[in-house]
Amino acid sequence: MSIAHNLGFPRIGVKRELKRALEAYWKGEQDQAALEAVGRELRARHWKLQQEAGLDLIPVGDFTWYDHVLDTSVLLGVVPKRFGDVMGNVDFKTYFRMARGRAPGDKAGSADTYACEMTKWFDTNYHYIVPEFEAQQTFRVASDKLFSELAEARALGLRAKPVLVGPLTYLWLGKTKGAAFDRLTLLDRLLPVYAEILVRLKAEGVEWVQMDEPILALDLPQTWKNAFETAYNRLQASGLKLMLATYFGALGDNTGIACRLPVEGLHIDLVRAPDQLTAVLDQLPAYKILSLGVVDGRNIWRADLERALDTLESAKARLGARLWVAPSCSLLHTPVDLAHETKLDDEFKSWLAFATQKLDEVVVLTRGLNQGRAAVSKELAASRAAAESRKTSRRIHRPEVKQRVKALAANEDKRHAPYAQRRELQHKLLQLPLLPTTTIGSFPQTQAIRNARRDFKAGRISEAEYKERMKQEIALAVKKQEEIGLDVLVHGEAERNDMVEYFGELMQGYAFSENGWVQSYGSRCVKPPIIFGDVARPRPMTVEWSVYAQSLTRKPMKGMLSGPITMLQWSFVRDDQPRSQTALQIALALRDEVLDLEKAGIKVVQIDEPALREGLPLRKADWADYLRWAAHAFRVTAGAVRDDTQIHTHMCYAEFNDIIDSIASLDADVITIETSRSDMELLDAFVNFSYPNEIGPGVYDIHSPRVPARDEIVRLMEKAAKVVPAERLWINPDCGLKTRDWPEVETALGNMVSAARTLRERLQH
Ligand code: GLN
Numbered sequence: 001m002s003i004a005h006n007l008g009f010p011r012i013g014v015k016r017e018l019k020r021a022l023e024a025y026w027k028g029e030q031d032q033a034a035l036e037a038v039g040r041e042l043r044a045r046h047w048k049l050q051q052e053a054g055l056d057l058i059p060v061g062d063f064t065w066y067d068h069v070l071d072t073s074v075l076l077g078v079v080p081k082r083f084g085d086v087m088g089n090v091d092f093k094t095y096f097r098m099a100r101g102r103a104p105g106d107k108a109g110s111a112d113t114y115a116c117e118m119t120k121w122f123d124t125n126y127h128y129i130v131p132e133f134e135a136q137q138t139f140r141v142a143s144d145k146l147f148s149e150l151a152e153a154r155a156l157g158l159r160a161k162p163v164l165v166g167p168l169t170y171l172w173l174g175k176t177k178g179a180a181f182d183r184l185t186l187l188d189r190l191l192p193v194y195a196e197i198l199v200r201l202k203a204e205g206v207e208w209v210q211m212d213e214p215i216l217a218l219d220l221p222q223t224w225k226n227a228f229e230t231a232y233n234r235l236q237a238s239g240l241k242l243m244l245a246t247y248f249g250a251l252g253d254n255t256g257i258a259c260r261l262p263v264e265g266l267h268i269d270l271v272r273a274p275d276q277l278t279a280v281l282d283q284l285p286a287y288k289i290l291s292l293g294v295v296d297g298r299n300i301w302r303a304d305l306e307r308a309l310d311t312l313e314s315a316k317a318r319l320g321a322r323l324w325v326a327p328s329c330s331l332l333h334t335p336v337d338l339a340h341e342t343k344l345d346d347e348f349k350s351w352l353a354f355a356t357q358k359l360d361e362v363v364v365l366t367r368g369l370n371q372g373r374a375a376v377s378k379e380l381a382a383s384r385a386a387a388e389s390r391k392t393s394r395r396i397h398r399p400e401v402k403q404r405v406k407a408l409a410a411n412e413d414k415r416h417a418p419y420a421q422r423r424e425l426q427h428k429l430l431q432l433p434l435l436p437t438t439t440i441g442s443f444p445q446t447q448a449i450r451n452a453r454r455d456f457k458a459g460r461i462s463e464a465e466y467k468e469r470m471k472q473e474i475a476l477a478v479k480k481q482e483e484i485g486l487d488v489l490v491h492g493e494a495e496r497n498d499m500v501e502y503f504g505e506l507m508q509g510y511a512f513s514e515n516g517w518v519q520s521y522g523s524r525c526v527k528p529p530i531i532f533g534d535v536a537r538p539r540p541m542t543v544e545w546s547v548y549a550q551s552l553t554r555k556p557m558k559g560m561l562s563g564p565i566t567m568l569q570w571s572f573v574r575d576d577q578p579r580s581q582t583a584l585q586i587a588l589a590l591r592d593e594v595l596d597l598e599k600a601g602i603k604v605v606q607i608d609e610p611a612l613r614e615g616l617p618l619r620k621a622d623w624a625d626y627l628r629w630a631a632h633a634f635r636v637t638a639g640a641v642r643d644d645t646q647i648h649t650h651m652c653y654a655e656f657n658d659i660i661d662s663i664a665s666l667d668a669d670v671i672t673i674e675t676s677r678s679d680m681e682l683l684d685a686f687v688n689f690s691y692p693n694e695i696g697p698g699v700y701d702i703h704s705p706r707v708p709a710r711d712e713i714v715r716l717m718e719k720a721a722k723v724v725p726a727e728r729l730w731i732n733p734d735c736g737l738k739t740r741d742w743p744e745v746e747t748a749l750g751n752m753v754s755a756a757r758t759l760r761e762r763l764q765h
């Protein structure tokens, strides 16, 4: 018999209960016991849900107060020295200091307990806390959490499968501190602690442990590949059965390693990488269990159960009972339960499956596999009907949109004249000084702005009243920018709740859930828009605001749009056509917006692409293809304007070395980037490549309340001017200012403008 299992469940709770409890605890409104009670309640609820759904093995240890990689660090005693000498188990306060720099009751801003770094978990929008290793790093079991949760689960009568981040993935995700060394050298010291944990779990009567090693879906150096064998040979001794879980991509050149490791089971992701099944079946030893991830753990679409069963049945022919069924990866990346959506209509909901529904899908598939299709004929029929309606629905398919993408000519992604000519025309039109100053788009989202939005959404104020209030905010932002003396102004984005949601709400093909939250980091959740159908723009989205803002000033007003790749990257994207197609549909809708802005007299348009880099595929071999279609979509958005219309783009990161040619191929007239935190170092990428267009390296770290001094900005820009000719430099902050307060913003931008004046004098004499 095949069994159904799950790799992990969202922790946050369908109503974001964990978020609320955490934040109350951090604010000191609730004590630790109250927080722990909420955690216990959520675990019990989620376990029960999985049990009732009919899963045979239920993950334990996937719950966390903040992040499962941080939990692993704490379990293994990896606590940076700045958090003090921890003798016994790592306590709650130390845990939260590592996560956030402070715990309840700590004095504000003690600089020596700055938080650990946070970064993206593979290619998801979930962020993990980066482990910090030093050369003398030691490991020991320093937390009981996993064991006590196991006890909790067993007390509830569950068949529990503890989940651990595997030793190699754990080391890979960390970074070294102090003198440089190879973190792989820590493996010898780390393995005994893993072994100890496994022995303890075995003593508790555990049968299976899930070891997550998603790095097997990455390009790995040979030394790391080799280390897998060493590691798992050592861990085999525990006598426990290990299910080695891989996900987010194909095993590729690591297939042989993954198949041969001395563990009892292997899980592979057949949603991201359906083609890898054959290779894995060919190489899998005859004793081993294969778990097939056939239900998408990364998206919200209902599975095509018949297609999944086809795959499972063909695998069963080779594997017999050695086949398990699972979601492709942990369900952490999907919202909890579709049943709580009251505003989406039934047809629409029939296309979706959130985590709770995905459990049912896994169970139905397992039943179909074990008892034959007849046993699940009703479920198969429902799934078939949903797939059918998605294929034909007029809500999804708009022939005119598809036609327009198809008709797009090859040269329609190019500006008319090359940059050098455009530059002259733009300079003549805009009459900007040397080192023009500008900002990235948003200004502080004040309480007044949030109140107005809330009142409007709740129906307490009319649309006219709302617009009036937004206009007041825009007028205020324009007035302040004029007083500060900036050269290219922005309207401030007061009307935008979020840079992706704002546009999604105005485009066809997008839908929004009420409770479709997924964890981004710690207590932070995002509710990604759902791109379900062909995307079109029924009417202009930003023109009214930009035109109003321009009417208030003689300085150029920059139109402000979110680019196609960012719109894609921060949404749940339809899976019935290639992402590149969806990107092009969005690009065409935005292209119309750009042209409408131009027609309305806007001379500068910025198209933000902060998510371009994070869309990079996990495997280097797939980068070129992605970068090609992503850059194409950007150019389609921007390419139709007149030569004297200046196109800006913005990206809020600093690593460009490996993608600089694609960045240049966007052919934006101006790119603004993040540099203040790296002291302009990253400009190297632009220099070595001799980036041809204009660049605004950020001089104001907007992530910090710190106000940069004039001289500091002068110094940074002088450094920049050594490597990029001053004629091609702009002065601007690192990113938008919506999270900051007006007083800091005014001082910082004032310093920026005054630095620009100083620099102009120095450079012109
Ligand atoms: N224009 C946006 C803003 O200023 C850009 C945000 C971003 O890069 N993430 O808020």
Ligand code: ZN
Binding pocket: 440, 610, 650, 651, 652, 734, 735, 736
């Ligand atoms: Zn940014």
